Amino acid sequence: MSNVTFGKRISLVGCAWVLAAVAVTAQSTGGRxxxxxxxxxxxxxxxxxxxxxxxxxxxQAEAIAGAAARDLATSLVDIFEGRDDQARLKLEPLARVNIxxxxxxxxxxxxxRHGERAQAMQRLNPLASVRTFQGPDDYxxxxxxxxxxxxxxxxxxxxxxxxxxxxADIQAARGDLFLLRHKPxxxxxxxxxxxxxxxxxVPAMLGMARALAVEAPEDAEAAIxxxxxxxxxxxxxxxxxxxxxxxxxxxxxxxxxxxxxxxxRPGTVDEAALRASLALAAGHRPGVDAALAxxxxxxxxxxxxxxxxxxxxxxxxxxxxxxxxxxxGAALDPDDPYVHFDLGLYLMRTGxxxxxxxxxxxxxxxxxxxxxxxxxxxVLDRIAAFEVVTAxxxxxxxxxxxxxxxxxxxxxxxxxxxxxxxxxYGFTPTGPILIEVFPRHDDFAVRTMGLPxxxxxxGACFGRVIAMDSPRARPQGEFSWQxxxxxxxxxxxxxxxxxxxxxxxxxEGVSVYEEYRRRPAWGRELSIEFAAALARGETFxxxxxxxxxxxxxxxxxxxFEASLLVEHLVERSGDAALxxxxxxxxxxxxxxxxxxxxxxxxxxxVEASFKAFVDGKFGALSRAMAAPPARVAPDDLPGLRxxxxxxxxxxxxxxxxxxxxx
Numbered sequence: 001m002s003n004v005t006f007g008k009r010i011s012l013v014g015c016a017w018v019l020a021a022v023a024v025t026a027q028s029t030g031g032r033x034x035x036x037x038x039x040x041x042x043x044x045x046x047x048x049x050x051x052x053x054x055x056x057x058x059x060q061a062e063a064i065a066g067a068a069a070r071d072l073a074t075s076l077v078d079i080f081e082g083r084d085d086q087a088r089l090k091l092e093p094l095a096r097v098n099i100x101x102x103x104x105x106x107x108x109x110x111x112x113r114h115g116e117r118a119q120a121m122q123r124l125n126p127l128a129s130v131r132t133f134q135g136p137d138d139y140x141x142x143x144x145x146x147x148x149x150x151x152x153x154x155x156x157x158x159x160x161x162x163x164x165x166x167x168a169d170i171q172a173a174r175g176d177l178f179l180l181r182h183k184p185x186x187x188x189x190x191x192x193x194x195x196x197x198x199x200x201x202v203p204a205m206l207g208m209a210r211a212l213a214v215e216a217p218e219d220a221e222a223a224i225x226x227x228x229x230x231x232x233x234x235x236x237x238x239x240x241x242x243x244x245x246x247x248x249x250x251x252x253x254x255x256x257x258x259x260x261x262x263x264x265r266p267g268t269v270d271e272a273a274l275r276a277s278l279a280l281a282a283g284h285r286p287g288v289d290a291a292l293a294x295x296x297x298x299x300x301x302x303x304x305x306x307x308x309x310x311x312x313x314x315x316x317x318x319x320x321x322x323x324x325x326x327x328x329g330a331a332l333d334p335d336d337p338y339v340h341f342d343l344g345l346y347l348m349r350t351g352x353x354x355x356x357x358x359x360x361x362x363x364x365x366x367x368x369x370x371x372x373x374x375x376x377x378x379v380l381d382r383i384a385a386f387e388v389v390t391a392x393x394x395x396x397x398x399x400x401x402x403x404x405x406x407x408x409x410x411x412x413x414x415x416x417x418x419x420x421x422x423x424x425y426g427f428t429p430t431g432p433i434l435i436e437v438f439p440r441h442d443d444f445a446v447r448t449m450g451l452p453x454x455x456x457x458x459g460a461c462f463g464r465v466i467a468m469d470s471p472r473a474r475p476q477g478e479f480s481w482q483x484x485x486x487x488x489x490x491x492x493x494x495x496x497x498x499x500x501x502x503x504x505x506x507x508e509g510v511s512v513y514e515e516y517r518r519r520p521a522w523g524r525e526l527s528i529e530f531a532a533a534l535a536r537g538e539t540f541x542x543x544x545x546x547x548x549x550x551x552x553x554x555x556x557x558x559x560f561e562a563s564l565l566v567e568h569l570v571e572r573s574g575d576a577a578l579x580x581x582x583x584x585x586x587x588x589x590x591x592x593x594x595x596x597x598x599x600x601x602x603x604x605x606v607e608a609s610f611k612a613f614v615d616g617k618f619g620a621l622s623r624a625m626a627a628p629p630a631r632v633a634p635d636d637l638p639g640l641r642x643x644x645x646x647x648x649x650x651x652x653x654x655x656x657x658x659x660x661x662x
Contacts, residue, residue, distance in 0.1 A: 038069035045073040049080050051200045052231020082265035084110045115299035124148045136162045152369045168198035175207045184211040202231045235265035248550045269295050273308040280312045303329030303339040317500040319349040337366035349462040351434045372450040379446045393431035399439045402470050417489040429496045434465045439472040459484045461491035483515050483522040490514040499586040505545045509562030526560040534622040542607040568613040573599050624651040
């Protein structure tokens with residue numbers, strides 16, 4: 001469907017602006033205007049729902065004089081509140097009268113949500129086949145139907161036809177499609193256009209938050225706050241809050257958010273799938289089973305519960321479990337491209353690249369417009385051309401242009417790392433260990449996450465699989481590939497030894513500390529930055545360290561401070577205590593119990609001794625890196641001299657004077 005030809009393309013210059021004006025009129029009034037058309041009255045209800053004004057929407061819908069329009073409008077409110085059964089009763093007669101109208105579309109989407117796939121496809125296909133358009137609403141209806149039948153390129157073409165129509169519903173829906181296709185930048189542009197058309201449009205605020213959550217978390221939080229101010233009971237708001245809380249491992253907040261969802265839109269598959277994820281994270285199998293049973297009662301074909309379970313297992317580094325969940329989902333719904341993609345991604349992380357290719361090929365057959373699927377298949381094609389070198393329990397894959405040089409250095413270094421860690425940790429990992437070295441950073445990023453980019457990362461370890469940049473992937477001198485390889489092999493031990501239950505702060509702290517143990521120049525690149533943060537009171541300490549790993553802006557310093565904590569623990573209690581700590585997490589212990597077992601101390605006692613350790617190691621440097629005692633212009637030589645004389649131990653003051661004198 002990449003070259004969709006519309007049967008009859010008409011100019012939207014006249015009708016688009018007329019309908020936009022009608023929509024604006026509807027948005028500006030509190031009730032039904034005298035003489036207002038039924039179409040405008042229904043649109044007014046849609047606007048109220050878009051703003052999260054559900055009670056107003058219900059009043060407006062019930063006030064519509066015409067029975068058909070009233071039934072359509074009230075069914076929209078029913079759908080918003082999760083009352084699909086009530087909506088269905090009103091929509092079915094309307095859909096029989098007009099098989100390409102709004103009622104047919106909403107009914108088809110209800111049927112999709114309840115596993116009635118054949119009936120839904122019969123209903124949506126005629127809607128997606130319409131090629132006669134009278135205005136923006138026709139294109140919006142076509143796009144929504146096309147998404148329902150997974151014709152995403154057709155939906156994109158339909159949205160392109162109304163890309164300049166200043167309507168919040170159209171712009172936000174187009175942004176949702178871009179976000180679904182992993183194009184957050186384009187999505188943000190459309191969400192901004194939606195908010196320009198209607199600053200109160202909640203779906204645009206929530207879409208903006210989803211699009212910015214990774215790259216600009218503060219802006220995402222601001223968008224969530226705006227949505228909550230406008231519509232504090234909006235179910236999509238609380239679904240997003242629950243999703244983000246699960247990703248942050250804040251299970252209490254996630255459960256509370258899902259309870260809010262259940263009050264305003266009870267019984268959805270989306271809510272149950274997230275509850276399954278929460279139950280798995282808590283190790284509560286009955287909760288998992290109950291959530292899956294509820295999903296089956298709503299949509300017996302839905303793989304979403306297994307997809308969310310796979311995502312949770314992957315977040316916990318349990319990629320074999322993640323693949324097993326994805327396989328269950330694929331067996332339940334063989335026609336879901338997303339679950340096949342998930343299976344392919346997880347199998348790549350377990351090292352089963354043949355199985356991954358089969359799953360990704362199936363996903364591509366079902367949706368040949370998915371960029372992430374194509375990315376992974378392309379990377380598998382490039383990996384297939386790599387040179388394979390086996391050395392004991394290690395399997396290296398090098399690009400042919402790198403192999404001759406890297407194999408001479410990487411294999412002995414990896415062998416040294418395996419011997420060192422096997423002795424130090426008293427543990428032999430399950431192999432073979434697959435190590436793939438990429439000459440293009442974006443190939444490493446796709447191998448890791450399915451998408452290019454992954455700014456700041458040099459390597460990734462999944463327990464039995466390591467992916468990393470080769471020296472060719474970065475500008476010369478930008479990083480040490482040897483330190484990266486050593487770091488990632490250390491992850492093999494902490495992940496496997498803890499049965500993949502090691503907290504992120506500990507596995508990263510051990511890996512950075514092991515770099516430093518191997519070569520003092522490694523793993524200590526942020527000493528100056530850490531000392532400056534210590535002077536500002538912006539370090540984390542033991543108890544705040546886990547949260548620091550959840551914020552992109554604090555990640556680099558979190559890695560460094562975690563390595564210092566591991567250094568302190570080993571210095572005080574020895575490698576045996578570190579081994580005990582990892583085994584405690586393998587047994588399912590939480591931090592307090594694990595610290596007690598390993599060190600015979602509480603977390604608070606470790607906090608206090610760690611503070612003393614940091615002060616002893618970095619106190620003098622932090623005082624030297626403190627803010628200078630006064631602000632002086634860089635060309636004020638007398639002022640710089642005076643400030644430097646008053647603060648002989650302040651690096652910033654002395655350095656600024658030196659630069660001025662030079």
